[in-house]
Amino acid sequence: MSGDELELEQEHLSELYAHVDALRDEAAERVEAGGDPDAVAVWQAELARLDGVEQGLCFGRLDMTDGTCSYIGRIGVFRDSDDEQLLVDWRAPLARAFYTATAADPQGVRRRRRISTRGRTVVAVDDELLDSDGSEEHLVGEAALLAAVTAERTGRMREIVTTLQAEQDAIIRSEERGILVVQGGPGTGKTAVALHRVAYLLYTHEHLRNRGVLVVGPSRIFLDYIGQVLPGLGENRVVAATIAELRAGVDITESDSDAVRKGSARMAEEIARAISSRVRIPDQPVLVDFEQQRLSLEPETCRDAAAKARDTGLPHNQARLVFQNELVAALAELLVERMESALLTEDGRALDGGSADGRLGAADLKALSAAGVVVDPDDDAPRELVDSADREALRGSLLADERIADALDELWPELTPEEVVTDVIGAAPRTSADVALLDEAASLLGDGAGRAVFGHVVVDEAQELSEMQWRMLMRRCPSRSMTIVGDLAQTGSGAGARSWGRMLAPHVADRWRLAELTVNYRTPSEIMAATAGLLEGTGLRPPRSVRSSGENPWLEWVSRESLGDLVRQVVAEHAEGQLSVIAPPDLVGELAAELGVPLPVELTDAVVVLEPGQAKGLEFDSVLIVEPAGILGGGGFGRSDLYVSMTRATRRLGVVCVDSVPEPLAGMASRERVAAAG
């Protein structure tokens, strides 16, 4: 590449940064000036957006056959004086050809140029001519892609905006409405694509900025791992949470041997039943005292009130108010009738007998005045003793009366989600699986406190979610605009999905669309070949690896006593990049102590020790699996867990077995043989 070209690109890049600096200065000034807090918040967000795109601001250029040229980057930048577009946002339609044009389908592109930068300096340009005679399908920007996928891992996911592939681009730009399921094997870029899609949707659909986007991930470790991707794309206002974090204030302990039962949609029925069984229809009249009067609530009256309350369709705690109003109205009628029959004749004249002198007795007056009904004791003219305003006041007093409130609460109590869930599965401590039950109960009780809804929801590692967790998520996305990414071959939870259709049917019937990713960018073909035995008989096919590493995975077999020594030796020999030791949960503590690495893990450390469940969605340069038999035997989904664990490696994989080698791994070569071949 000629120096002139580099110089030319440097000139353009410097001009771009000068513009961005000017924008940043303006935003900083506005923040400093203060004033309206909303306006200040907007300028703060703008500052964060501009800071987020500092690295790799511009990464491409398209030269078209019609002689025009556009630069592609993380955000759009315009020259103020003539509105000329200096940089096209990668999400704009104009940028699309950067990802999808091929020699077979050049889309008007003559040359695609990738611009590599370090800080604000152009370090390389890499050109692809598309108007040559090309008919072969190939990867877009192969050299840049391979450089990206073989780069050393840092414990933080990077955005892939400069090397997105056509099948990924199509998913990112797919229409916002409805549910899009992205199924793909390990390393096919599902997480990366989902996050880039969020950035794209926020760019193209203004309303999502106000309505919010939620990204749901399997663990806090995973959310930290992906936490830099969206800011690097200029998007800072996305909520990222695990399912458990979606209900604040629940203390979680993780392990749960009952997660499968708790995940089943049948729990929704049990919870509904637990709530309705708390409403008691008495078989005997309920006697309540009010201001020296004894009133009786008949079972029939209670039954009618409960039916009316249920017919409203309101949640339990709100329907309770209807129930109370009905019963209080019935009690008020009782009181009125009693007073009227005691004091007035049928045609409304005062009766002798209510009190000795034919006037209201002291007790009557007290009861009425307690109820806010003011009656002049000298007035015995024919009239309706208690009019509608009086009745209203009487009902108010009845409702406010403590003994009446207690009696009504006995029949239809106000409930909390925790009480209901305790009825169904027992008292705390709560696990992550319980959170969906608490949410279900809260929804049936009408306790919406703290439940935010979002305009679009992204669910990563979606195969892990139980039926109850799907119900919980759907409540947060009334528009059903969702991107769901996952891999049925990686389902590690007995409560998780075996079929997308079955999981989604209760919510959207068959109104969802499927997109597939087929190329594995992470795991070299040698490692994928070693996992083949794990998919045997499942009908699932592993994705095609984009590259081979030339390094074969190995397997070693040691006694329990020598395990620590061997693991320490392998870790000591590990020289470059990040290494993750992945072991069954009961070995993790011991191995971490043996290796002197902290728990819980710090993901950016050179060596980390994880359980298979924690490794979901992550990746490392090297992976050492310890005691695969323990992972395989760790529940009905041991095969998936081992498959997930083995496919976390971008370069090297070793497996250490204690005592016996699991059958699906029997074909792997020994460490010695691999070392000799290397």
Ligand SMILES: Nc1ncnc2c1ncn2[C@@H]1O[C@H](COP(=O)(O)OP(=O)(O)OP(=O)(O)O)[C@@H](O)[C@H]1O
């Ligand atoms: N177009 C691309 N350019 C560069 N790197 C890519 C591309 N697509 C995917 N990758 C890289 O491949 C790796 C795997 O991506 P990602 O984690 O999104 O895959 P996944 O399908 O979610 O995997 P898994 O299901 O195993 O968790 C990441 O390092 C990602 O950056």
